[in-house]
Every structure is written in structure tokens, then in C-alpha cells.
Amino acid sequence: MRALCPGSFDPVTFGHLDVIKRTSRLFDEVVVAVGRNSTKNYLFDIDERIALTNGACEEFANVRVTEISGLLVDVATELEADVIVKGLRFAADFDFELPMAQLNRSLCGIETLWLPSSPEWGHVSSTMIREVARLGGDVDQFVPPEIAAAIKAKYPPEPNGGS
Numbered sequence: 001m002r003a004l005c006p007g008s009f010d011p012v013t014f015g016h017l018d019v020i021k022r023t024s025r026l027f028d029e030v031v032v033a034v035g036r037n038s039t040k041n042y043l044f045d046i047d048e049r050i051a052l053t054n055g056a057c058e059e060f061a062n063v064r065v066t067e068i069s070g071l072l073v074d075v076a077t078e079l080e081a082d083v084i085v086k087g088l089r090f091a092a093d094f095d096f097e098l099p100m101a102q103l104n105r106s107l108c109g110i111e112t113l114w115l116p117s118s119p120e121w122g123h124v125s126s127t128m129i130r131e132v133a134r135l136g137g138d139v140d141q142f143v144p145p146e147i148a149a150a151i152k153a154k155y156p157p158e159p160n161g162g163s
């Protein structure tokens with residue numbers, strides 16, 4: 001069976017990679033689909049998010065990365081995906097994800113399954129990582145080294161230490 005793991009991945013975190021890895025053990029093939037949520041402003045553009053996610057998923061033999069250029073259900077139909085898999089960290093994720101799962105099922109019949117996040121990544125979000133990095137904090141424990149370097153490149157240290 002082919003599973004689709006969609007998300008913004010701005011940028012991909014160890015929390016995302018944990019869900020992708022666990023999904024890759026449950027299904028024959030996983031397609032990570034990088035998309036746009038029209039309510040979000042992104043730090044990395046779509047090509048950067050795809051490239052960074054691609055690099056981070058290289059270690060998984062049955063995982064590949066694609067773009068959601070329109071609707072997620074169109075990607076699911078085109079790729080003949082059997083199921084959408086997403087991670088859930090806390091109740092707010094459920095409130096956000098439930099209507100999307102119901103909408104996607106109404107649109108093309110595809111089911112969504114949720115994996116509970118691993119406890120060590122339950123507090124990690126791309127939003128918080130961007131905020132920590134923007135304010136000069138260290139994000140190395142939350143993302144692979146290549147992603148940490150890409151984030152640092154977006155937020156270079158200010159001359160004279162910001163004074």
C-alpha cells in the first residue's frame with residue numbers, strides 16, 4: 001500500500017521525520033507531499049522545502065518527496081495513494097486535522113490515519129523552531145544538521161551582535 005504524508009514542512013523537523021519513518025515501516029511506499037497552506041506565511045519557499053525534505057528523507061529507501069501544486073486529493077488520485085497519514089501531537093492538532101480529513105474523504109474517498117507523535121517530539125513544531133532561530137537560539141536538537149544550517153542561513157547573526 002502507498003501512503004501519503006502531506007505537510008508544509010517549513011522546515012521538516014525530527015518530529016515529522018519520526019512520523020515519516022514509522023509510516024515507512026507500516027506501508028510499502030511513502031510519498032511525502034509538500035504543500036501550501038493558504039493561511040500560512042512561509043520562511044522557505046516551496047522549492048526549498050522540497051529540497052530540504054528530500055535530503056532529510058534520503059535515508060529511507062521506500063520514501064520519496066513530491067509537491068502538492070493544487071489539491072492534496074488530486075495528488076492522492078494521481079499517485080493512486082491508499083491513505084493519508086499525519087502525526088498528532090495534542091488536541092489542537094486533532095481539531096485542525098479532523099475537518100481536513102473529512103474534507104479530503106468527501107472529495108475523493110481517501111481515508112486519513114493519524115499516528116500519535118513520539119513523546120520526545122510532542123512539543124516540536126516548525127513554527128517554534130523558526131521563532132527560536134529568529135531570536136538567535138539553537139535549534140540543532142530539533143532538526144537534522146542540513147536543516148539547521150539552512151535555518152541559520154535565513155537568520156544570519158546581526159553585525160555587532162545585534163547591538
Ligand code: PNS
Nearest residue numbers: 006007008009035036037070071072100
Ligand atoms: O503542515 P500543514 O501546514 O498542516 O500542511 C497543510 C497542507 C499543506 C497538507 C494542507 O494545507 C494541504 O493539503 N494543502 C493543499 C491544498 C488542499 O488540498 N487544500 C484542501 C485541504 S485543507
